[in-house]
Amino acid sequence: MKHTLSILLQNESGALVRVAGLFAARHCNIDTLTVAATHDPGVSQITLVMHGDANTLEQILRQLRKLVDVLDANSLSLVGSRGDARLAVALPA
């Protein structure tokens, strides 16, 4: 199942590599990845699409939240009730 993740990240040297590296190290494929500035120049937003089962998603979110630069990490597909995947499709990737 596809999941869209929103990750808020401190703009630090190597921060993007650490996020991408986490996916690689935990054998989880990134389908698409977009990095955008936010209104705060010190903070970037990553929108990322991955696929995996519920356990994989839960574990990758928990591991993301252990990265020091990560301010917040959430699955947009979980924002809707009962993990509505259609919501993810509606978002710009």
Place this chain on the structure above:
Amino acid sequence: MSGAEVVVQVLADEGCDVLFGYSGGAILPVYDAVFRYNAEHPRDDGREALLLVVPANEQGAGFMASGYARASGKVGVAIVTSGPGATNLVTPIRDAMADSVPMVAICGQVPTSSLGSDAFQEAPVSNIMGACAKHVFLVTEPERLEATLRTAFEIARSGRPGPVVVDIPKNVQNAKLRFDGVCCLPIPGYRARLRQIEHARLDDDACARLFAALAQAKRPLVYAGGGVIKGDAASALRTFVDAFGVPVTTTLMGLGAFDTRHPLALHMLGMHGTAYANYAVEDCDCLLALGARFDDRVAGVPEKFAPHATFIAQIDIDPAEIGKVKPVDWQHVGPLSVALDRLTRYGKTHGVALKLDDWHAHVAQLKRDHALDYDRASNWIQPQAVIDAINRHARGRAVVSTGVGQHQMWAAQYFDFAEPRHWLTSGSMGTMGFGLPAAIGAQFARPDALVIDVDGDGSIRMNLGELETVTTYGLPLKVVVLNNRGDGMVRQWQKLYFGHRFAATDKSLHRKDFVKAAEADGFGWARRLERKEELESVIAEFLSCKGPAFLEVAIDPDAGVFPMVGPGATYAQMVTGEFIASRTAPARAEGATTDMF
């Protein structure tokens, strides 16, 4: 102040007294600042304020810092130069990450103007270490150096501890800076999550649910991991067990979390755990996992681990470990000592009294019937007998480090562990070569303690250069090498699963004279023990040496580590070997076709 002086001042402020490291071009300003700091801060006892311990190889420095941290609970510090200095530190950093050891590694780096130019001794340290460490900082703005270093210590020791690498370009070390004394980096995400975890408290409802499950259970068992030691929760665990009488088994990393001589202690569980601990796991109907993570050496087949446990509870400081391997029925994320104290208080005020007499009798019987044992009749010196003899002198008080392999498992099985931080071993990474440098670091942390490196001939070769470090610093370290002329653990697997084809593990033609090597490095006492009847007297002499001592023991090359829960096997399929009673007929070993490791 120069950037280098800022580095040294922060180290001093953070309470460092020993630094482990090897110099080089890109870290010279920091080494010079340490030299000047020590000259300007003489101590009454003549010792240097920031003692700099120089290894033979940077990997040694990393493991020394790790041994220092594991034995003391303080942050271990390693300082190395750029390029090869930093890459030689990769293994100890990953090892510290895997075993949750607080460390700060400071690496010199080429100046910012040369970054990315393939300069001499340049390596992409932040990329390499980013995949290995808890966190990496590359300091490109000199004015952030002080805050970065202080924050590195905070990250290393807080939450689930781990190693933090600070990569400092040489121009940042030379920059002129104003010392602030308190500044930190904001790291808002990390701090917010940490605060939430550290302030998490068990409410009455959660306590009630756990005690309801315990009251229902007839055979509850505590499965305690390294988190008990890292979280300074050993005394809270002891109070909990004294109050409610739940027996305890510990992981390899948890040895010392609960006195192994206690009647309710089952020693270690897992692949090479005691048979009685593993049978107790099979028999238990309720499992409390405390600072333990159902690692594959413990729960090789998670769905068949503790198969009769109808209730599993887990407490950990790391939210990612909850239910990662095995689903749990009750969970708490927070500091373990606080949680255990709270549970004990709740249980006592609510008059909880568990009726576990039958279970205690069962546990005592398991310990009697399936005690560890080995080939006592053989003419060869058995490795277990060597550990047994050392243990009789040490009586649970020695600080013991090991390499990786059979000797590590024999040491884990046959030593008594009375207190936390007396057992230093590379558990998760399983890094051969860990033992000697870790023991050196531990001896600096505990100058008056009996520190023993129990090593194997294969493992000690990997960092043999550090023998000289022992004598350079006059450490009273005891090094014992159990020599079975090969890589015994791999050989054991080849025997079991690869038809006795000992590819690359037989070292009977190797010519190394370990005693001469130790003598060459300045060991005043170095001996080889070959005769069984001399075992007791030689061990006594070895351990009573005032200075550094080196003992090589020629052990039975065919001695195996048992019990053994083979790769991909369940506890029910445990093989106890020839000398330990099994309660089932031994299962046939599966062939080399398994992917389990």
